[in-house]
Amino acid sequence: MTPGPKPHEAQSLRSDAERNRGRILAAARTVFERDGLGASMASVAREAGVGIATLFRHFGAKEDLIAAVFADRMDAYVTAVGEALDTPDPWAGFTGFIEAICAMQATDRGFADVLTTTFPAAEGLEERRAAASQGFLELVDRAKDSGQLREDFASQDLVLLLVANAGVVAFAGDTVPDAWRRLVALVIQSFQAPARGPLPAAPADDALYEAMLRAGAASIASRERGSIT
Template identity: 75%
Template sequence: MNPQNPHADGTGSTADSAAPPLRSDAERNRARIIAAARAVFARDGLNASMASVAREAGVGIATLFRHFPSKEELVAAVFADRMEAYARATDEALTDPDPWSGFTGYIQAVCAMQAADRGFADILTMSFPGAEALEALRARAYNGFLELIGRAKDSGQLREDFTSRDLVLLLMANAGVLSATGDAAPDAWRRFVAWVIQSFQAPARGPLPDPPEDAALYAAMLRASHGVTSPGTGKRR
């Protein structure tokens, strides 16, 4: 089961794929909104309000809602390319002839993606069941990571009690480090991630407590996504 979305089936589509073509002015507004949302979410994270996105884009809030009736739809449009890169990173890691290098390189790459974009750091530790395309890409990345785990264990370099849920916990922890250090110590995450990667390496230094159950971890990710501010209100929904 995919702890990041047990319901992901590897398929996904967006409502836009069935939508009629937009007029040129509407297309420009949509592009401005997406560009503004990318900048706002990267700077302020997903708790940024829809009103702040509208201001950044120079459009009225009604125009924003005509294009994106919910914040979830806007998030899906903004981060589709980043989630594609996230999924593609597993494909690239699997081409590394050294299983440990592929495994650790993937972790470092994903954590670097988090560091580069606060909004994306949030996306990786949340789940958006209504955004099917995003969740399909998350499932693709998850399945690729399972292969990386298997290869690293078979090579004897990854401790046997490591599970895919440990990556979710690492990404949650790294998001916290990034939020806490911000511009004051922007590279602090690199030391944190290096320490954690060393703890993953075989031989194990000692036993670990059991990881959280898949359902519990998924519930935590849902709770995080539900904590994103409601569209246009600035209040947590």
Template identity: 65%
Template structure:
């Protein structure tokens, strides 16, 4: 029957829509669990198993892994952007800057998937990338304020924050099962190295464009999952 048909079987469309929405929410909940535990290298098949749905159902709801990442991590990226806003609101710019780094790294430590998300970029995950860009603009102001106090070393570059997230993600992924608090020591060591006066000069920063390409390549490698055929 066509949509809107007055015949008696028309109401059956509503339960189908409800089932589809339930499957979608089940998949998102399962992906939160799987990605938090295993990181973004976890397969779509493992998410489908956790959700108790077939792989074909998984790909009907989320045709690409990037779409699933967008749905799963938007709230966490919002919390990340909120951490930047909270840091900007701190009357002590250095304290706000340090608080932001600690908060962001703690978010990575709490979720292996989000540890990966902060080190990758996903161009088609529109909501996720919009929030990331919003947070980045706030971070630029945060860095300027911290430098103006004389507490943050002058040669600190915005790309250094991405490198900090990459370093922390590596520690989190390597130690979360055996030494779950190891990241705290690494972050403390990094923060102490950022405070002025600098103990020495740094090599040149990688720059925004090369670092973006590295994040893009990492995101593509993680989400390059083939879509099953119709008979799967």
């Protein structure tokens, strides 16, 4: 029987593995922030200076890597809801939350994508998303009860804003880095009561969820197969 590694060798292997995992996470943050979730696993491996096989030993699927990279950002997303709910003025809490998360999108293209996609297998990430969504519904109710948010505002309108903001962030890049601020200001003004006019019906929840699923699947599949070899 082949003897196993000696204790000091085993410790060295664990240390190497931990270092590689840290390098992969740091590289993924850089790549996803710069290129969005469509960046390939091969590009992350190159940035980390490891082989693609090493990357997949640590993260068996791209979804696993995305969940690990953005766990802290999703925690910040939930925290932002809590801080908004603690704001005494309902309108200030509502608008402050929208501005905060759109700013988070603007500083991280990958997170801009995360907020407009869904990854059912990444349970921790989706639990945070659900917690933030529940808090946002409370913000909406408070703002409507105060008479400051138009009555026909729907929670789906936030998803549409985040999709639009992600598009502006990707389009403007470093050339016009603050373009998103004008978009968000214009949209927030349109949310305020009294309403200036009627709106078309909001998209159905299940249809929006299907669109987010499709976007997530596209991000996972994007450029992967041709990049691994």
